[in-house]
Amino acid sequence: MAGQVPSVVSCSWSPSSTHVLYHCVCHSEIDARVFRSGSSLFHINGSPVKPVIKASIEGDKFHTSVTHCNFAVNITCDGSSTRVSVDPTEIRSLL
Numbered sequence: 001m002a003g004q005v006p007s008v009v010s011c012s013w014s015p016s017s018t019h020v021l022y023h024c025v026c027h028s029e030i031d032a033r034v035f036r037s038g039s040s041l042f043h044i045n046g047s048p049v050k051p052v053i054k055a056s057i058e059g060d061k062f063h064t065s066v067t068h069c070n071f072a073v074n075i076t077c078d079g080s081s082t083r084v085s086v087d088p089t090e091i092r093s094l095l
Contacts, residue, residue: 006071011084013077018064020084026069034064042066 004025011020017035028046040053052067064075076083
């Protein structure tokens with residue numbers, strides 16, 4: 001897994017939620033939907049390790065983060081545009 005980063009397959013947002021589908025470095029597929037209320041739903045194929053999902057609202061911006069295998073897929077939506085980044089992190093996913 002050294003030198004690899006997750007691959008974002010799709011990302012979409014609406015005024016009430018964000019949705020991301022990506023392939024992790026461990027070859028699992030993570031499908032996560034995060035709602036503005038802070039609740040989330042996810043489905044993971046290929047790994048028993050659950051992703052860590054966070055959400056926050058800052059003014060008009062809705063930030064979400066889905067972390068698995070020491071990488072975070074970060075999504076920021078402001079109502080008219082979406083920014084997606086993949087960053088290494090030291091946060092461990094939960095069993």
